[in-house]
Amino acid sequence: MTALLPPKARAASPAPSKRPRRAAGRHGSGLSRLGVQALLWVYAALAFGPLVLVLIGSFRPNADILREPVGLPDSLNFDNYARAWETASLSTYFVNSLTITVASVALCVTVSAMAAYALSRWRFRGRALLAALFISGLMIPAKLGLLPVFYMFQSWGLIDNRIGLVLLYAASGIPFSVFVIMGFMRGMPDELEEAARLDGCDEGRMFVSVVLPVMRPALAVATVFQFAPTWNDFFYPLVLMRSDDKYTVPVGLTRFFGEYAADRATLFAGLVIALVPLAVVFALATKHIISGLTAGMSK
Amino acid sequence: MRRRYRPDRTPLGWIAGFTLPALVLYGLLIVVPLVTAFYYGFFRWEGTKQAEFTGLGNYQEVLTRYPLGEQIPVALWHNVLFFVGTMAIQNTIGLGLAVMLYRNPRFKRFFQAVFSLPYLISPLIVGYIWSLLLSPSFGPINHILESVGLESWARPWLGEPDTALPVLILVNAWQWIGGPMLIFLAALGGIPRELEEAASLDGASAARAFWSVRFPLLMPAVGVITVLTFIGCFNIFDLVYALGGSDGGPGGAMDVLGLLYYRTAFEGGANAIGESSALAMMIFLVIFGVSIALERVLRRREVS
Numbered sequence: 001m002t003a004l005l006p007p008k009a010r011a012a013s014p015a016p017s018k019r020p021r022r023a024a025g026r027h028g029s030g031l032s033r034l035g036v037q038a039l040l041w042v043y044a045a046l047a048f049g050p051l052v053l054v055l056i057g058s059f060r061p062n063a064d065i066l067r068e069p070v071g072l073p074d075s076l077n078f079d080n081y082a083r084a085w086e087t088a089s090l091s092t093y094f095v096n097s098l099t100i101t102v103a104s105v106a107l108c109v110t111v112s113a114m115a116a117y118a119l120s121r122w123r124f125r126g127r128a129l130l131a132a133l134f135i136s137g138l139m140i141p142a143k144l145g146l147l148p149v150f151y152m153f154q155s156w157g158l159i160d161n162r163i164g165l166v167l168l169y170a171a172s173g174i175p176f177s178v179f180v181i182m183g184f185m186r187g188m189p190d191e192l193e194e195a196a197r198l199d200g201c202d203e204g205r206m207f208v209s210v211v212l213p214v215m216r217p218a219l220a221v222a223t224v225f226q227f228a229p230t231w232n233d234f235f236y237p238l239v240l241m242r243s244d245d246k247y248t249v250p251v252g253l254t255r256f257f258g259e260y261a262a263d264r265a266t267l268f269a270g271l272v273i274a275l276v277p278l279a280v281v282f283a284l285a286t287k288h289i290i291s292g293l294t295a296g297m298s299k
Numbered sequence: 300m301r302r303r304y305r306p307d308r309t310p311l312g313w314i315a316g317f318t319l320p321a322l323v324l325y326g327l328l329i330v331v332p333l334v335t336a337f338y339y340g341f342f343r344w345e346g347t348k349q350a351e352f353t354g355l356g357n358y359q360e361v362l363t364r365y366p367l368g369e370q371i372p373v374a375l376w377h378n379v380l381f382f383v384g385t386m387a388i389q390n391t392i393g394l395g396l397a398v399m400l401y402r403n404p405r406f407k408r409f410f411q412a413v414f415s416l417p418y419l420i421s422p423l424i425v426g427y428i429w430s431l432l433l434s435p436s437f438g439p440i441n442h443i444l445e446s447v448g449l450e451s452w453a454r455p456w457l458g459e460p461d462t463a464l465p466v467l468i469l470v471n472a473w474q475w476i477g478g479p480m481l482i483f484l485a486a487l488g489g490i491p492r493e494l495e496e497a498a499s500l501d502g503a504s505a506a507r508a509f510w511s512v513r514f515p516l517l518m519p520a521v522g523v524i525t526v527l528t529f530i531g532c533f534n535i536f537d538l539v540y541a542l543g544g545s546d547g548g549p550g551g552a553m554d555v556l557g558l559l560y561y562r563t564a565f566e567g568g569a570n571a572i573g574e575s576s577a578l579a580m581m582i583f584l585v586i587f588g589v590s591i592a593l594e595r596v597l598r599r600r601e602v603s
Contacts, residue, residue, distance in 0.1 A: 048416070
């Protein structure tokens with residue numbers, strides 16, 4: 001894993017190759033180009049099709065689905081959604097997940113940004129060791145420490161407590177966030193900070209009013225990449241949460257799937273509800289997602 | 300040259316204030332538990348009470364005593380098959396898609412987005428989606444197969460030991476294929492076009508130019524993807540849980556190390572803490588050791 005280029009630099013890098021592309025890149029005949037296009041559309045259908053099937057199913061009455069598994073809904077009716085949201089108490093799980101996710105992402109990105117800034121701009125004894133400690137977390141399967149966490153939480157009264165989950169998620173997101181933000185800072189010139197320093201800013205003020213705005217692209221990547229796994233996580237709440245009204249969406253869904261096993265329509269609607277926040281994040285942040293996935297690839 | 304920052308001038312208070320929150324959180328909830336799990340593994344436990352020191356006793360017990368002794372090699376083998384299958388299917392198709400998009404950049408952004416869309420969905424939800432789609436009697440997949448005249452192909456995909464693991468590999472690939480595709484695409488974009496042009500001027504066919512010129516330059520990307528795939532495949536839990544429950548599907552055909560750890564720790568007997576901690580450490584050593592070794596080997600190939 002090498003340095004992460006700031007998105008601007010990466011966006012600029014493919015540009016020089018644009019001109020020769022026409023000449024060199026496309027030496028297939030028109031026919032083979034058409035074939036490639038067709039293959040790409042086929043895979044797009046494979047990637048998207050299952051989600052479409054779920055979406056369509058969520059609008060059909062259950063009896064229809066059992067009679068005819070593939071088919072279009074007669075009308076746009078939201079009965080299934082109402083049932084999943086109210087009766088199956090997905091609303092409770094949804095609010096829990098949203099609160100926990102937002103709080104833990106905010107906590108994680110804040111402490112990571114501070115640490116990453118200190119590690120990339122200040123020199124002090126133990127700096128390299130500390131950076132290595134954070135980054136090595138990328139390779140550590142943190143879930144294997146769950147049992148000790150369980151007993152630790154038990155003695156602090158954090159079992160079946162949403163705050164416990166927030167702290168745990170924030171902690172487990174630190175390695176990736178620190179990695180991304182440090183990589184970003186490495187590529188940023190420090191002139192602004194120096195000017196601020198000459199103007200008499202102290203470290204705290206400079207961080208808040210100069211550094212944070214500059215860091216925004218990296219903070220966005222860290223946020224998106226922390227949001228999805230936290231929203232999606234299943235293992236921690238499965239073990240640490242006890243009461244039904246504190247479940248998050250994934251754990252709630254396992255209960256829901258047991259209870260409504262025969263009611264496909266409600267299950268489909270529940271799955272769609274669980275996917276909505278991620279669809280929103282995806283729509284808002286595709287660019288950041290792509291740059292985050294390729295973080296560390298550019299040399 | 301004068302260094303612009305006077306390093307030693309940042310007061311210790313600021314350094315502590317900026318690094319301690321992250322360090323405390325990360326140290327207390329990630330590092331300490333792993334170290335503690337290591338420590339727990341050397342003791343016998345009676346319920347939640349720590350009993351006598353047993354050295355490697357728990358390790359020996361986990362590896363030899365029924366039923367764990369027999370389940371561990373099976374689960375490990377499933378993880379290995381899962382890794383190999385994922386490399387062969389997910390990463391090969393990912394490379395193919397990347398090359399196609401690179402050569403044919405029409406609608407590139409759209410395709411990138413669609414292919415990597417499932418990446419964001421929870422593995423648990425992916426598992427539930429596919430178990431509904433693949434369900435034997437009311438699932439759309441079997442229905443589609445029947446309606447195009449392939450009745451003989453329709454089967455309880457997740458209910459038969461022979462098909463369960465391959466289906467797991469495919470469903471997992473469906474979810475993560477965007478990763479290798481984007482990484483390969485970024486790597487392809489970083490290779491100077493002149494190289495391939497030179498090869499084609501020398502009379503090499505397009506395919507040959509790809510395999511002998513471009514592919515070797517993709518080795519760093521292959522390395523990163525291999526390590527990430529390995530870590531992902533050996534950490535898998537949610538998806539298998541959703542597709543086959545905590546026992547790993549029909550006859551344990553999808554039983555993996557993650558499920559085994561979960562069962563030992565939270566559905567285990569009196570000495571659950573000791574045994575599961577020992578198991579956790581062995582899994583940790585396998586994942587950590589192999590990823591470091593893989594990285595070393597692939598780095599070396601990169602240089603030559």
